[in-house]
Each structure stands twice: as structure tokens, then as C-alpha cells.
Amino acid sequence: MDKVKVEICCGTACYLLGAANMMNIEDQLPAEWRGKVEVEAKTCLELCEKENLGGAPYVRINGSEIMAQATPEKLLTRIGELVEGVA
Amino acid sequence: MLNGSTFIRRELMIRIVRAFDSGTLESELDRIPIKLRPKNEPSSRCCVYHDRAILKYRLMALLGVSVEEETDEAKPLSAYYAEKAWSHPGETSTPKTPLSVCGPACSGCPDARVVSTQNCRGCFARPCVYNCPKKAIEVVDGHSVIDQKLCIKCGKCITACPYNAIVKTTVPCEEACPVGAIKKNEFGVAAIDFDKCIFCGKCFNACPFAAVMERSQLIDVLAAMKRGEKLVAMVAPAAEKQFPGKIEQLLAACAKAGFSDVMEVALGAEKTTAHETAEFIERMEKNPKTFMTTSCCPAWVNLVWKHLPDLVDHVSLTPSPMVYAREIVKAKDPDAKTVFIGPCVAKRSEARRKDVDYVLSFEELGAILAGRKIDVIACEPWPVPRPANPTARNYSRSCGVTDAVLTEATSKIPGFKLDAKQINGIDRKTCTMVKLHASGKIPVNFLEVMACPGGCQNGPCSLVK
Ligand code: SF4
Ligand code: SF4
Ligand code: FES
Numbered sequence: 001m002d003k004v005k006v007e008i009c010c011g012t013a014c015y016l017l018g019a020a021n022m023m024n025i026e027d028q029l030p031a032e033w034r035g036k037v038e039v040e041a042k043t044c045l046e047l048c049e050k051e052n053l054g055g056a057p058y059v060r061i062n063g064s065e066i067m068a069q070a071t072p073e074k075l076l077t078r079i080g081e082l083v084e085g086v087a
Numbered sequence: 088m089l090n091g092s093t094f095i096r097r098e099l100m101i102r103i104v105r106a107f108d109s110g111t112l113e114s115e116l117d118r119i120p121i122k123l124r125p126k127n128e129p130s131s132r133c134c135v136y137h138d139r140a141i142l143k144y145r146l147m148a149l150l151g152v153s154v155e156e157e158t159d160e161a162k163p164l165s166a167y168y169a170e171k172a173w174s175h176p177g178e179t180s181t182p183k184t185p186l187s188v189c190g191p192a193c194s195g196c197p198d199a200r201v202v203s204t205q206n207c208r209g210c211f212a213r214p215c216v217y218n219c220p221k222k223a224i225e226v227v228d229g230h231s232v233i234d235q236k237l238c239i240k241c242g243k244c245i246t247a248c249p250y251n252a253i254v255k256t257t258v259p260c261e262e263a264c265p266v267g268a269i270k271k272n273e274f275g276v277a278a279i280d281f282d283k284c285i286f287c288g289k290c291f292n293a294c295p296f297a298a299v300m301e302r303s304q305l306i307d308v309l310a311a312m313k314r315g316e317k318l319v320a321m322v323a324p325a326a327e328k329q330f331p332g333k334i335e336q337l338l339a340a341c342a343k344a345g346f347s348d349v350m351e352v353a354l355g356a357e358k359t360t361a362h363e364t365a366e367f368i369e370r371m372e373k374n375p376k377t378f379m380t381t382s383c384c385p386a387w388v389n390l391v392w393k394h395l396p397d398l399v400d401h402v403s404l405t406p407s408p409m410v411y412a413r414e415i416v417k418a419k420d421p422d423a424k425t426v427f428i429g430p431c432v433a434k435r436s437e438a439r440r441k442d443v444d445y446v447l448s449f450e451e452l453g454a455i456l457a458g459r460k461i462d463v464i465a466c467e468p469w470p471v472p473r474p475a476n477p478t479a480r481n482y483s484r485s486c487g488v489t490d491a492v493l494t495e496a497t498s499k500i501p502g503f504k505l506d507a508k509q510i511n512g513i514d515r516k517t518c519t520m521v522k523l524h525a526s527g528k529i530p531v532n533f534l535e536v537m538a539c540p541g542g543c544q545n546g547p548c549s550l551v552k
Contacts, residue, residue: 010331010464013457016097016450018089020551023331041331043462053098054123 003038004082006075007060011044014057022057022072029076033083091131092297097450099145100305104458107309113172116164119146137191144189148300151307153187155278172310181446182302184281185435186291188269193298195275196258201240203231206252214247263293265513266394285389287513287538288432288547301432301548304445305454308426311445316424317347318445320452321412323429324353324475325483325543329449329550334480335468340461341452342469347423348416353475355412356482356491359383363405363488364495367533378524378532381488383407386433386538390513398525401534408482409434410441428452430546433538448548483543485511489535507533512540 008014008022026039047058047066055068059075067078102119106112120142124135132138143164144154150167203215209229216224216231223237224244231252233244245253260269260277268283269290277298279290291299311318320341322334330337338349367379382388382403391398413425424444427434435446447455456463474480478491489507496503508524508531510517521536523529539545545552 011457011460011462012330012453013101015331016101016453016457016550017094021089041464043465044460048457053101 003036004079005062006037006039006079007042007045008039008070009043009045009047009056009058009060010041011048013044013048013053017053017056018069018071019057022059022070022075025072025075028072029079033079036083037079092295093450095142096145096297096300097454099142099149100303100451100454101457103146103149103305104309104454107306108458113165113168116146116168119164141189141192144191145297145300148187148189149303149305151182151302151304153182153184153302154189154300155184155187168306171306181304181435181439181444183439184279184284185286185302185432186279186284186288187300187302188277188279189298189300190274190276190278192296193276193294194296195271195277196260197256199240199255199257199262200235201233201238201242201245201253201255203233203253206250207231207248208250208252210250214249215244215253218243218247259293259295260290260299263289265289265515265518266390269299283393285386285393285513285538286433286436287386287390291432292547301448302435303451304447305451308445308447308451309455311424312345317420317422318345318426319348319350319416319420319423320346321350321352321355321409321416321425321427321443323427323431323434323483323543324351324356324408324480325430325546325549326428326449327480327483327544329430329544330453330463332463332466333468335471335474336463336466338469338471339466340456340463341428343461343466344452344455344459346426348420349469350412350416351471351475351480352408352412352427352429353479353482354415355410356383356408356479357476358411358414359405359408359482360479360488360491360495363403364492364499366403366405367492368496368500371532375532377401378534379403380534380536383482383488384433384537384543385431385437387513387536389433389436390518390538394518395521395525398521401525406441407437408479409437409443413441413443430543430549432547449550450548453550485509485537485540485542486535487542489533492533505533506531507535510534510536511542513538 008019010019045058048056057070059067059070106115120139124138126135130138146164150171152167207230209226221237221239223234225232266283268280269277272278326337327334341349370379380401391402409427416423416425426445427438427443428447430449438446478494481487486509493505524531524534
């Protein structure tokens with residue numbers, strides 16, 4: 001199975017609006033998911049422009065799926081679904 | 088940790104920077120509250136109109152205006168902005184009171200009480216009744232009732248109840264304040280007594296309604312940059328790990344954002360160490376029985392001045408790293424304006440006394456970077472002439488100053504001994520500790536005090552605690 005690819009936006013807007021709390025998400029992964037998830041810190045994903053600021057922080061999953069107002073909890077849940085192949 | 092209050096504050100800051108840069112701030116300002124809380128959409132408080140009123144006050148604070156000084160409720164934000172943006176160039180305006188309480192946002196939290204809740208099952212054992220030293224608890228109709236006149240809020244019943252039925256309610260701001268400076272006024276709304284306040288910023292962090300606000304100099308800095316003034320960013324040592332990337336990348340990001348030059352305040356800390364060590368040795372030679380306490384935490388210095396007059400002579404006279412950093416900047420270019428960037432509310436009061444032109448919090452710096460689309464991790468590290476030495480970079484941590492002074496002193500006088508104690512965070516308990524040191528009951532010769540537990544990186548305006 002391909003690894004789940006998680007791109008956390010570390011652009012300054014997302015960082016200020018919550019991404020700072022997700023920087024260590026890899027350490028929060030349960031042991032059995034390790035090696036199945038690839039986490040990368042990205043520069044601005046260009047989603048925070050003007051009106052969409054309220055949607056920050058953004059995370060991109062598997063190259064296309066966008067998670068807005070991401071939190072460590074939301075992200076871990078989604079990663080879990082993908083790792084376990086539920087969705 | 089991020090919460091709703093921090094989110095909205097930062098979101099507003101970023102919006103302000105973006106609108107400023109696109110030249111539309113004056114016309115947009117009064118629309119922001121409506122844009123963020125349109126009618127027919129959910130509100131955070133009773134209705135969108137209340138939300139909007141408070142958003143207006145938040146924006147006022149971001150313009151540096153204090154709610155307490157508001158005289159005309161009908162004055163639009165654009166009018167406040169116009170006064171700011173077109174004020175006499177060169178005029179700096181570090182506010183006298185860096186905090187402001189937004190009355191309409193304050194929920195007037197009920198006074199602290201110990202109360203029994205619905206979880207009470209009126210059990211047979213009644214450990215609450217048996218453990219209350221004041222016989223304040225009775226069980227009436229199968230439910231425990233606490234007589235508020237007798238209760239001394241010791242909390243014994245809280246621990247005794249197996250159902251977690253008894254709780255203590257608090258007034259978070261009052262509970263957080265180490266000096267009793269914030270209290271509800273005759274209208275039941277929190278107000279700060281600025282004669283007592285030491286600007287530690289603890290209430291600012293504690294209030295769940297974000298009613299305590301910082302008066303920002305964000306617009307002043309943006310306007311000065313636009314006027315073409317040379318602003319030098321002086322970045323506090325606490326910046327380490329606050330942003331992604333290295334400190335040198337953060338310096339580069341500042342330069343990219345429009346500062347004419349950048350420097351680490353840790354270079355100033357090196358000078359503080361040298362002078363403070365010499366001062367300490369001199370004091371000990373004069374009187375080996377005395378003690379000296381540190382002067383770099385401005386909330387601590389404010390605490391001494393306002394509440395502990397007996398200690399004034401014990402405070403080191405050595406200037407703080409920020410003050411030395413300013414000297415370094417001014418020696419290089421007397422016309423440059425200085426901007427201290429840190430995690431601290433109280434630094435704003437020190438900056439005012441010491442002619443530092445502006446203070447920005449890490450949040451405000453972050454907002455400028457976000458508004459200008461500068462990502463720290465994408466910046467090439469700034470070519471610092473030399474990195475500050477590690478003990479100076481460590482100043483922001485609890486024990487950092489002690490370590491620096493000890494290292495310096497032992498390099499001069501082999502076998503030098505320091506009988507040092509650290510007060511790691513000011514609260515009501517540690518205030519008592521300080522008095523014990525002062526009276527000689529707990530002997531010490533070097534007393535390091537930091538208002539924030541762990542040090543500046545846990546300051547009220549830090550991004551990552
Ligand atoms: S914590 Fe203090 S300032 Fe905040 S809502 Fe309660 S009483 Fe008001
Ligand atoms: S800033 Fe500190 S001293 Fe001032 S009112 Fe708030 S908690 Fe009290
Ligand atoms: S900073 Fe995250 S999308 Fe722009």
C-alpha cells in the first residue's frame with residue numbers, strides 16, 4: 001500500500017492560525033501507523049488568500065484532499081481512516 | 088495552545104496587514120466586523136451585533152487605542168486609523184498602559200465559590216459533610232448545600248466527593264493576577280488598576296472571553312515603514328523555536344518584511360552578562376551579606392517598584408539585553424528606529440522608559456510575515472556577522488541569567504561561588520517566597536526572577552509554549 005502523504009502548510013498564516021500545533025504530528029502517530037505515513041512541512045499552499053484566511057490552517061492529504069481548519073485531532077482521525085483503509 | 092481568542096486576534100492582525108498593504112485599510116476597517124459576522128450567520132455570543140461591537144473594540148486595540156479612553160462611541164475605526172497613520176512622522180507612541188479591558192466582552196464571571204452540582208447523589212457516607220472543617224455543608228432534600236457564609240473555599244469537600252459533585256468556580260483573570268490588580272468594578276465588569284498592574288500579561292492569557300487586550304503598535308510600525316523610516320528589528324532570544332526554521336532564517340524574514348536591519352537581542356544579553364557580573368562582584372565585595380536580584384524581566388522590576396519597595400536597592404542596575412541592543416543599533420546608525428520583537432507585554436512598559444521606539448509581539452511579527460507572504464522556512468539564513476554566544480541565547484530560559492553570570496564570574500575568579508535561587512514564574516505564592524528571601528529568612532545572594540514559568544518563551548504573547 002502507498003504511504004499516506006500528509007502535507008502540513010507551514011506558511012506563516014497557517015502557522016499562526018494553528019499549524020504550530022501540528023508540527024510534531026509524527027510523534028503523535030500510534031506506533032502501528034508509523035512507516036505508513038509520510039509527513040512534510042510545506043510553504044504557503046496558496047489557500048489562505050484574503051477571504052479564506054478563516055479556513056487556516058490547511059493540510060493537503062494524498063496530493064489533492066484539502067483539510068481546512070485542521071487540528072491535530074482531526075488530522076489524526078483522517079490519517080487513521082486512510083491507514084486502515086476505511087475511506 | 089491555540090484557542091478561539093488567539094485565533095480571532097491573529098486573524099484580525101493578518102487582515103489588517105493585508106488591507107494596509109493593498110492601501111484599502113482605511114475604507115475596509117469599519118467593514119471587517121460585518122464581514123466576519125454577517126447577519127443570518129451563527130454568532131459566538133448572543134447575536135452578531137454583540138460580536139461586531141466587540142470586534143470593533145478588538146480592532147481598536149490593534150490600532151493601539153484603549154477602550155478605557157474611548158470618549159465617543161460613534162467614532163468609526165477609520166477615524167482612529169486616520170489619526171494614527173497620518174500622525175506626525177517620527178512621533179513614537181508606546182502606550183503608557185499596554186493593556187486594555189474590553190468591558191462589553193467581559194462576561195463578569197461570578198465570584199469564586201465552592202458549589203455543589205447536580206452530580207450530588209446525597210449519598211449515605213456524606214464525606215463532604217464529614218470533611219468540612221467549618222461545618223458549612225448540609226444535606227437538604229437529598230442534596231448537599233454549601234452555606235456560602237461559612238465556606239472558606241479550602242476545597243476539602245471537592246476531593247472528598249466520589250462523584251466529583253462539588254466544584255470551585257473561579258474568576259480567571261482575578262485568579263491569575265499575582266498582585267490583585269484586576270477586579271470587577273461597580274458594574275460587575277473587570278477593570279485593571281494600572282497603579283498596581285505590573286503588566287505581566289497573565290490576565291490577558293487567562294480570560295476565556297478575551298476581554299483583556301493588548302494595545303498594539305502594529306499600525307505604527309507599518310506606517311513608519313511606509314514613510315521610509317529605517318526600522319531595525321531586534322529579535323528577542325525567546326524567538327528560538329517560536330517560528331519554523333532557524334533564528335537566522337527568522338532574521339532574514341524580518342529583513343524581507345521591510346526592516347532596514349536585523350539583530351539578535353542576545354548580542355545585548357552578552358553585555359548585560361558582563362556588566363551584571365561585575366556589578367554583582369562589586370556588591371559582594373562591599374557587603375558579603377547582601378543579595379542582588381536580576382533586572383531583565385520587566386514585570387519583575389515593575390513588581391518591585393510597585394509592590395516591594397524594600398527590594399528596590401537590591402535590583403541590579405545593569406540595563407537589560409533590550410537596552411544594550413538599542414545601544415548597539417544607535418551606535419551604528421543614530422537615525423535608526425528600534426523595534427523590539429518578543430513574547431512579552433511588560434517589555435512595552437520598559438520600552439517606553441528606555442526609548443525603544445516600538446515593540447511587536449511574535450504574533451504581530453507573524454502577522455506582518457503572513458500578510459506579506461513571507462515563509463520563514465523559505466528564507467535563506469541571514470548572514471549574521473557572528474552568532475551570539477550560547478549563554479546569551481539562553482537568556483530567555485529560567486536559570487539562563489544565573490548560568491550566564493556564573494560562567495562569566497568563574498572565568499574571571501576561579502572557584503567563584505554563587506548562592507543562587509530562581510523564582511520561576513510570579514504568582515501569589517512566589518511573591519511570598521520573594522519576601523522571605525528579602526527578609527533574609529531564606530538566604531541567597533543572587534536571586535533570579537522571571538515572571539513567566541520556564542522563562543520568556545512561555546511569555547503571554549509567545550506562539551509556542
Ligand atoms: S475572566 Fe475576568 S475579564 Fe474575563 S470575562 Fe471573566 S471577569 Fe471578565
Ligand atoms: S497584567 Fe498582570 S498584574 Fe496587570 S492586571 Fe493582568 S494579571 Fe494583574
Ligand atoms: S499559509 Fe497556509 S495556505 Fe497560505
